[in-house]
Each structure stands twice: as C-alpha cells, then as structure tokens.
Amino acid sequence: MADNNAFTLDDLRSTLRQAAGVAEDVDLDGDIFDTDFEALGYESLALLEVGSLVERQYGISLDEVAINDARTPRAFIDAVNTQLAAVS
Amino acid sequence: MNGRRVVLTGIDVIAPGGVGRENFWDLLSSGRTATRGITFFDPLPFRSRVAAEADFDPYDHGLTPHQIRRMDRAAQFAVVAARGAVEGSGLAMADLDPHRIAVTVGSAVGATMGLDQEYRVVSDGGRLDIVDHTYAVPHLYHHMVPSSFATEVAWAVGAEGPSTVVSTGCTSGIDSVGYAVELIREGSADVVVAGSSDAPISPITMACFDAIKATTPRNDEPEHASRPFDATRNGFVLGEGAAFFVLEDLEAARARGAHIYAEIAGYATRSNAYHMTGLRSDGLEMAEAIRVALDEARLNADEIDYVNAHGSGTKQNDRHETAAVKRSLGEHAYRTPMSSIKSMVGHSLGAIGSIEIAASALAMEHDVVPPTANLHHRDPECDLDYVPLTAREQRTDTVLTVGSGFGGFQSAMVLAAPERSVR
C-alpha cells in the first residue's frame, strides 16, 4: 500500500506532461519543487486535468480545496500524499 | 449605417419553470427558482446533480411526430419559440417577401443531447472505436452540424433570407440577436426571426463541467443551488431553454401598429484573448464591450436603469463582471440595480443570452426589475445592488444585458424604449 511518499516529483512531472504538456521555455526536469505553477506555465485548468488524472491513476479523491490552493509542486504532491496516506 | 432602428415586436420563451412569455415573467417577477435535482438521467455518478430542466412536451406545442423525431430537443425549443414569437408579433409573414426574412439562431453546444445519446448507441456503450453507422438515426448529421437549427426555424416561419447559426459559446444568445440587428441595419433583411436555444442537460455536459468544477455541488439544496453574487456561491446550475424574437425596423413596426417591446439600441462583442475558460479579474474586455454598446445606443452610462447580469454564480465570473460594470458605468454602477435571473432559471449556455434579453425587455414592459434569488450573504467583493430575493418596481426604460463565455467572448447589448429622446 502507499506510503507517505507514494507520489513523487517525477510522478508529477510525468502527469503534467501527459495532461497538459510543457511550455517552450520551461525545464520541467530542473529544480521545480518550489516553483510556482504559474511560472511553469500551468494555470488552474491544467491543474484540474492533472488532478483528475492522478485521481484516476491512484483511485483516490483529492481534496478540492487543497488542490485548488496548491501553488507549487511541493504543495500539490503533499495534497496527493495526504489522500494516499488516508486510504492506505 | 442607413439609420434604421431595430425593435423587438415578438417574444417567446421556453425556460425552466416558465414555458411561454407570461409564465416566464411570472416566475421571474415572483422570484421563484426552477432548479431541481436532475430527472433526465441518473445523476448519481456526477459531482453536480442539479439542473434547471424545462417541463416541455413537444406534442403540446404542435410539432409533428416527424419533426420531433428528426430534431434534437434544442431544435424543438427553437422552432416552438420562433413560431411563438412570430405569432405574438402579429406580423403577417405570408405578406412579406420571404427573401427579406432572415433567421439567426444562437447555440453554444448544438445538439449535444442527441449526439450523446446517439454516440452511446453507435459505439455500443463506448466499446467500439469503429462505430457502427448502421445503428445511426437517419438525421445524425443534423445533430453533428447545428446549422440544421436555422433550417428548421426558417422552414417553420417561411424565411428565405440570409440565415445562420451563431455559436460563440455562452454569449451566443446575445451575439445571435446582435447579428440579426446588423442584417436589418445594413438592409439585408426587413425582418429577422432571431434568438437562441440550447438543451445541454446530458451526461457528457455534466461530466465536462464536473471536470473543471464549474457547476455547483450543492446537491442537497437543489432549489437554492444557484447563488449568483452570494458569498456561498460555488458554481453554476446548468439549464436549458430558448428565447426567440421578431426584430424589425422601427418605422415599419410603427406603420403596422405593432406592439414594440424595446429597441435594440446598441450591441458589441469583444474577446479577452486570455484563456478558454479563465477570466482576468479586471473585467477590461467586458467593460469595453459595454462602452461600445452604450456608444452605439448614444446613451451615457448614467442613463442605464437596470443591468441584467450574466451572474453565473461561479466565483470568478461574478467578480469579473462586477469589476466590468464598475469600470464601464463608474459611480452609476452603485446606483443601478443589477440582477441575475440564472439564480432562477440556471445557465442554459448559448440560450441564456436570448432568455436574458427577453427578461430585459419584459422588465421594461412591466417596469419591474427581476430579483437575484438565493442572495442572502453578498460576497464582499461583489458590492453592487443585486436586487436580492424580491422583484422591484421601478421605471425601466433602458437595460444593459451582458454575457461572458468560454473562448473569452464578452458581449453587451443595450435595450431602450424607442420613444426615448435620441440625443
């Protein structure tokens, strides 16, 4: 079952690529843990699609408020892992 | 411009809780809501399970079995409302040159309901990628391309002039009427049967709005689910319906002694060129549309008696729109009642713009401003007079109605009593 770090930055990177692509001037493989999603070229619509993909892949239901408030990959990953921990 | 002024002489509405012009006005002026738990299909799998459904039986409105079979529900709405508008206008269509009668139909999502149902069949429940066309209904193409709505309306009213469907998402209902006004002003038509229709309450629509969390999850209070400008609002309630109008030249309407509801005095549409679904909070582009529409109507901002809001009840829309109205009307915005009928009839996408034009014209007719239902705790960031809960009697000679939609479209229309003095 999932541990607290079940959803990693690499998982997020691959989900972002699949659900929303990557803006031209953005290096998604760089140190983006605390970079604002906005600076990475992702707006709320893209993050909704990313969240939806995560929910389907992991069979969880994310906290809408936590995901909506997540401004950085760190916050998003934390929100996912909180839910994964809750169901494990 | 050849100076032709364009007026509304016929109105018919099919709305949730109010089929027919009078029933519709009765609903609005009483402040009742027509939102309810979805009955058209099992809503259990969905995040949002409320909608504003119209109680509409096509057989009650004289459609033949053939018409009913070949038309999507939205096309049925359009034909019934278009016919009703023509009847109500008292215009003897048979006496006119058919090439001088035009048709414009707004629709955001066309025959979504029919497409959803038919896809399920030809794909055998989504199993077949190579769908089986032998299971398709013979009119499936008319669902795919909603120009069929304009054809049906043209046939129903005997129009052979320039006709089209205008499909600009949730501003379609304003833009369709705006298009029609331009046809009369430029001399391409003498009469336009114009309006809009959508019937989107279908699983695919609920699913896509669930995915972007645009519709409200307030499933435990369906009749109080649509809460424009309220601090507790959390999304719109999907609706359906249609409104159609007879538009004609003011002088011609006067000459035949027609009842004139209102002049369409100004119209403009602009785009935010920002995002397909997102809005910037400054309301700049909607304000520009309002400014141009007022200019075309030759009205000052402080001459507007009532603002009929888009007021969808999403967090971002209501703030965006409040900002746009303040930006365009200035201090007068604070003195002007501004209400959202979506609190009562939901958001019927491309149809609602025309339904709101109807509401605006009827507000002028009755000198009554319809309320915003369910508005108990105003959002501090929405600080205008939204006419909470109860309709208000007031002299209403000029109305600004606005719309905002996916794709970034922002539209504004000004209705005015034609006898007002033109500066």
Add this chain to the structure above:
Amino acid sequence: MTGQVVVTGISVAAPNGLGAADWWPATCGGKNGIARITHFDPSAYPARLAGQVPGFQAEQYLSSRLLPQTDRVTRLSLVVADWALADADVTPANLPDFDMGVITASSAGGFEFGQGELRNLWSRGSQYVSAYQSFAWFYAVNSGQISIRHGLKGPSGVVVSEGAGGLDAVAQARRQIRKGTALIVTGGVDASICPWGWAAQLSTGKLSTSDEPTRAYLPFDRDARGYVPGEGGALLITEEARTARARGARIYGEIAGYGATMDPRPGSGRPPGLRAAIALALADAGMEPGGIDVVFADGAADPVADRTEAEAIGAVFGDRSVPVTVPKTMTGRLYSGAASLDLAAAFFTIRDGVIPPTMHIDPCRDYALDLVIGQPRRARVRAALVLARGSGGFNSAMVVRAAD
C-alpha cells in the same frame, strides 16, 4: 457602411497541399488529394475515400501545452492562422488589441476530440472525461484559441451554416471592419474525419461510395454519385482598405459583394434560392454579370443540386458565357473550409491570371456551362464569383475583385 475591405494575407490547409505555397501550384497542376482514408480503418463503411491534409505534424508548430487541449481542427486552424498573419506581414502584438478580431465558420467543431471523451464517458465513467472537453469540441473553439494565441480582443464570432459558412464568416468579418475594426482573421477550417464523424456524414446518404479517387466526386458529370468529404480550409486576413494601404500591405483583392438566401421549405413549390443569392452579391458589388471573369461553383455532385446550380449560373450569366471551375474535385468537400479555400483560389487566380481546373469529370451536356476541365486556363481575371451551399438549404455567393 460601404468601406472597402481587402484581403492582405492568405493561408490554407488542403488535402492537396499544406500551406498556400504547396497548395496553389498543386491545384493548378490538377493534383488530386482524394484517397482512401488513413486516419482510421474505413473498411467497415460504405464510403472509404476522403480528402485528408497530408503531412501535418502539429508538434512542429504548436507548444505541447496546446496539444492535450486541442482537436486536429483547432491545430490546423492555429497553424493556418499563424501563416496567414505572416503572409499579411502583420504582427498583432504591435497593433491595438481591440482593433483586431477573428470570425470563423465551423460545421462540426472538434468532433474527434468529442468522440474520445464520449468514449471515456460511456466506456469508463464520467470521471474519465477531460477538463478540456468543456471547450475543445465546441463550435467556437477555433475563434477562441486563435484570439488567445494572437491577443485579438476585437469583435469575434463563429457562424455555423455548413458549406455556406466559409463565405458567411467572411461577410461577417466585412461587417465588423465596416463598423470600425481594422483587421479580422476570417474563413473556415473543418476536420471531422473520424469514425464518429464518418457515421454522422454517412447518415446523409450523400457520400460517394466509389473506391476510385478519380471517379468518386464528379460534379456536373452524368455519373455524379455524391461527394467525397475532406478536411482543411483557408483563413484570410481582411483589413480596412485605407489602413492596409497606409501600412504598405500587399493586397490580394477586395471582398466586393455578398448575398445569402435559404431554400424554401420542401414542398412549397417556390424556386431554390441560389440564383437570388448570386443576384444579391452582384448588386452588392455594384456589378453586372459581364464583369465576372470566373465562377467557382459549389459542385454538389448530386444530380438535382448540380442542375439547380447550372441553371442559376445560366440564368444570371447566359449559356456558356463565363468560365466555371470546381477545384474541390481535387480535395473533396471541406464543409466550412470549402468556400474559404475557393476564396483563396479566386484571389490567386486574380493575381496569376490562371484559372485552376476542374478535374476528373466528363461534363454532362445538359448543363450549359463553360467548365475549365483537366487543364488550368490562362485568363485575365479581375473579378470572381464564389458560390457555396450548405446542407439544409443555405446559399451564399461572394464577389471578389482586384482592388486597384
């Protein structure tokens, strides 16, 4: 109200050429873009030919941010709009944003995207439907995405009148320019060659079931047997003439006249409306029939509709008195894209003095038309008439002419 509106940029995506520079020589050379469908396996369907845009790799032109949220039709539209603006030598970022708009025609929106999400809904469940379904399939998507990409905040719009839309959109663009907007990106692109779109198109019973790419779509031929659908279209940059001249723009020509009608309801006994649409367009252009040097016909390839069109052309111009051509015979019918592509052809015809040919047909002698068949024809062309019809009775006619 009567301000002159000119075309300063053109680009196309067509089954016989991607980009105007590929497409126009191919069209004059009679290159056929109709072939067996490759977007999906068509063997299960009675019609298996289509005109498909070759070699379009969206990722070459568009950010991967756009790809998950766009149907093929939007990707084509975005790229064609980029090229049309470049052709007009316009950089929107340098112009007032409220002074530019985009008005397109669409017949089916992003239909293939819709198919994918309907499949997700019905085979897997509502939570599998993409957030992008809220706009990627709808009819307004191309106008919206183009306006966002280039920052066009002026009046924008979308018309749906099936095959007539490719002219109706341009007429609406002309209206907005006459009301004071300096520049409008306009025209139509359609693309719905997917199984779900194919099933819908088959329901009309009007698709050709021939498997021979040169025998399937034969307008004005005694063997006319229905049409072959295609994908693609054209976008034009339209501008107010004085503004365009002031910036030294190269001007292809002018949108000089337009007229539109609806056919009467079946059984009314009244005549079809195409002839009236032509008369309206000529009157709007202030021209007599003799001023028209070539007609780009609609070419339905349905015996009744072909006769209606031949009679309308004959009634206005007289028997065999104006060259008529149907370059669509090389692309199939592109729905909203078709007439916009014919407008592009009309402007290049004016520029080059070469009328592109109608391919593959042996004209039925009952039609008194001077069809340009098999080979391009050199001619001095100052004005052209483009005809377009949409399923359900839409008739539109547009006169374009040299602007100088």
